[in-house]
Amino acid sequence: MLKNHFKIALRNLWRHRVFSFINITGLSVGITACFFISMYVVFELSYDKFHTKADRIYRVVTDIKTPSETIHTDATSWAFAPNLKLDFPEIESFVRVSGDSYLVKKGNVKFQEEKTLLADSAFFKVFDFKLIKGDPNTALTAPASVVFTETAAKKYFGNADPVGQTVLLTGNNTPATVTGLMKDLPENSQIKADMLVSMSTLTQKFRKGIDEQWGNYGANTYLLLKKGVDAQALQTKFPAFVEKRNGSESRRSQMFATLILEPIKDVYLHSTHGGPAVGSMSNVYVFSIVAVFILLIACINFINLTTARSVERAKEVGIRKVVGAAKGELASQFIGESVVLCLVAFVITVILSVVLLPMFNQLSGKVISPGILSSPVYILILFGTSVVIGLLAGIYPALVLSSFKPIMVLKGRFSTGTQGSLLRKSLVVAQFSISIALIIGTIIVYNQMNFMRNRDLGFSKDQMVVMDTNGDPGKDAFQQSVKSLPGVKMVSQSSSVPGGGNSGAYSEIENKKGDLQVANLDLYFVDFDYLNQFKIKIVAGRPFSRDFISTDTSQAMILNEEAVKLFGYKSPQEAIGRRFKQWGREGKIVGVMKDFHFRSLQEKIKPLSMRVELGGFNLVSVKVDAKNLPATLAAIEAKWKEVIPNRPFSYYFLDEFFDRQYRAEQRFGKLFLNFAILAIAISCLGLLGLASYSTYQRTREIGIRKVLGASTSGIVNMLSSDFMKLVGISFLIASPVAWYFMHKWLQDFAYRIDIQWWVFAVSGVLAMVVALVTISFQAIKAALTNPVKSLRSE
Incomplete structure (x- = not known):
């Protein structure tokens, strides 16, 4: 039976090639877009979670209260970290890191290493950055010790082993020994560096005594707590520590420090104190919603397009029921066809993902993934998603088709009922509500980016x-x-x-x-x-x-x-x-x-x-x-x-x-625009499906109207008016929702646009035009059909 169902499914796909192409394309594009967005969201949420001790690693940030303001900084003074370790047995280890730029020379080769990081000796003990060569316990212990990433090392040593070799640092040509070679730091790390220099190089050579400076805030401090330590309980002890160690100096300078512990897993997306790499939780939420919307639109499309074709298979269902086919058997056949269709979409999705992933990486500004074929998990996720969509999206069309009464169908009189019509119209309203909301969001994002690019900055930066x-x-x-x-x-x-x-x-x-x-x-x-x-x-x-x-x-x-x-x-x-x-x-x-x-x-x-x-x-x-x-x-x-x-x-x-300061926002805007266009295009396919279904249902009515003298334009208006009402309802639903979420998004900007009324007017008109063009294609085709052919179907 399964073999028979499979054969019938393939025959139907081939017999209705154009329909199948539209349906599969919409589904494939929807799954691909949702998959890409999901990878992006998962990647953003994964920052710094690859460290095996991540649950015990905390960043120390500081609120500094002065008579004028409270300063929220991601740094601590140089003296805090070593003294915290001395005073609190709960702390297993500490690492201070400080970004710098060092001139590095090796023979005639010289580069200004802008991504230099000074780091304490426990760096490789606390963090899971892989050291390929060298001893992680001692690589950053001695003064003038240097660890290169693989990419940086090739600039100076080619493919030769750099460990044990000497380079010259800074304009003073300070000799330094390469003590380690590490893999390039992961993309999803907020700690970035091409070269590490031992902290003792700074504290014992370049700036002696800096370890004892309580008022010099220049280090990012990370603590590794012992197992079972309550970070919040530890934090409550810090005020007494600051008073004991630096109370008199704080009162003299009128600068009072409060130390705060941030879980390293929360730093990238949730910290309010900044850092070397900062993400946006608002953008993660927005993209998550967009991913769900696009997948939802694709599934709605599938249901509408499949249902639109149900009338063409009504007689097939009637004959099958007359010869003894059970309702469950018919339902399983149509669900099977739905799954087969989704599996074809799965194959196309894999191909699209392989081809488009490099472009998506470039658009997002990050290597989200080197390739989906490198990870079987991605393939399994896509396969499982396709099967689940096939099962869920195929249930309603299968129930509709298997419920046709054979006598009514074979007589040529049947209807899918007002409930089915209401559901299909509701799905189209849902689709276009999403699409209009995305159009509004796209215009607002574009206007905010344009505002930031063109605002008078108060200084000249050209040439x-x-x-x-x-x-x-x-x-x-x-x-x-x-x-x-x-x-x-x-x-x-x-x-x-x-x-x-x-x-x-x-x-x-x-x-x-x-x-x-x-x-x-x-x-x-x-x-x-x-x-x-x-x-x-x-x-x-x-x-x-x-x-x-x-x-x-x-x-x-x-x-x-x-x-x-x-x-x-x-x-x-x-x-x-x-x-x-x-x-x-x-x-x-x-x-x-x-x-x-x-x-x-x-x-x-x-x-x-x-x-x-x-x-x-x-x-x-x-x-x-x-x-x-x-x-x-x-x-x-x-x-x-x-x-x-x-x-x-x-x-x-x-x-x-x-303008580099706005790269993240510009990338967000480009991604948002591209996915909004995709969602709108897929929605149009759904509208085309419903228009096709409605037109087919009214074939005889159209023929009679033409015989009685109705014009082509009149018939087109008649067929389009109902759909325009649906788009109007979508606009009324989408506008307040879009305003709320985009208003929240704009709160991240200190200087921002006001959301103007014309944004909603333009979005509504644009949605109407897109919908009208989509519907008119099918309506004009029906209006131009010979009425004799239409009436013959009676």
Whole structure:
């Protein structure tokens, strides 16, 4: 019997090739899209869960309360970790990591390793990063010890064994021994590095005594707790520890630290303190919903398209029942056909997944999976999903077909009933509700991305080339030599550029009451040309000037408007001439600059200070003419090699660099758009199925109307009006739901658009047009059919 059912299923598929193609394509595309989104969601949820001790690993973050604000930072002071280990037996081990950028040389080969990580000796004990060569217990113990990833090592050693060899670090050419070779760090790790350097290199060579600095917050700290330790109970003991170890210093500086433990498995998606890699739980929720929606739409399509064809098989069912076929036997046959159809869709899904996965990896910006064929689990998941969909989606059509009364069918009079019609219409409403919601969401996402790209940032970033000298002694000479090049408009030096990160500085600023108020201000060291070059406006006082070079290099500060508000001034002018103390410097505020976005638009503008500190510059920013840009860049590179020959030349354009902050949102927008288009296309197939079914049911009515003089346009309007009503109902359902979820999504942005009424109007009209085009294809075909042929069916 099974063999017979299988043969009949294949014959029906082949006999109705176009129908089968549409049905299978919709199902395959739906399963593929759902599968990709599911892989993405699972990948995002998997961050840092590959560590075997993940349940016992916690990151220590800090809330620092000052008289001005509470600072939420992912760092701790350098002294916290070793002293926590001394005071609390519950802690098995600790690891501090700190990102840096080291110049590495091996013979004539030299690279600036931007992804350098200083790490304590227990790094490989706490984390499951695989060391291919070297001893994990000692690889990061001795000063000047280096561990490379496989990819980084090949740059210096090719395929040779790097362990035991020597490289030179930093501009001082400090010899360092390669003590290990590790696999490239997993994509789903929030700890990223191409090279590890032993923490003792910093604490014993480059910055001796940093281990004892309680007020210097520059390390990310991870604790491995002993088995059975309650992390929350341990955290309650930290205030007494901070008071004991650093209470007097905290009161003197008016900076009070609160230590918080975060499970490492929660850091990527749930931390409010930031970190080297940060995900968005909101995006995970959105994509999860989209995946369910797409799969639901595909299943609805399957039901509607199969039911639409049921009328064509009514006589077959009637004859089978007359010759003795039982209802259960007929139902099992049609469910079997549904499963066969889904298995064909499964094969196509596997092919689509293999072909499209590299494109999906590129679109998501991550290697979600190297390939589904590398993991049998993926194939089994797709197979199981296809079979389950075949069984569940085939039940309703099977029950409908097997319930036809043979006498009524063979007489040519039958109906699937108002309940069946209501169900099919409800499914179409569900489909288009989802589709309209996705259209609304896509427009809002696009508008938010466009808003972020085009918002006035308060500074100039166009045609700005930035180079990091890493404090090389030749930086001043390089700046002077570049100024005279054709195509170069202006040159300045600084410690930071907008979007590039900056240092927080312990500051004491005179407030409106005349007291020195403690605050942690972002700090830029800049030269005299910086403000003019970046077109940052001064709203009170004056900019830095060479006319006051003796005082401006040691006793002058400029604040932004947000900083002025922090210290209680109602107008920028009130802050001019007020005192400051910052990092060993004392002086007066000489100017107030207009607020500009030096961080992502996802963050509020924060208080910022600027000082001229001639020894604090690393970056050289060059404003270039857009004309003949390649020649200008080549000339700049030639000057670099002439003046700073010991460092590799590299540069970036500030506008591109600043926009990198929005890469995650841009990728989210692209993914959302692509999956929304897929969902809408699949929904249209479902609408086409219902239109086909309805038109077939009304074949004789259409023939009679034509004989009586009805026009083609009138018949098309008649057939389309019911479906337009369904789309209208979908719009009414989708609009408030879409508004709610997109409003929640926009809350992640400090600067965001307002959701305008026209978004819903455009979405509704677009849905109507798409639906009308889809329906009209079938309606026009029916309206143009010869009425004689229609009436013959009577």
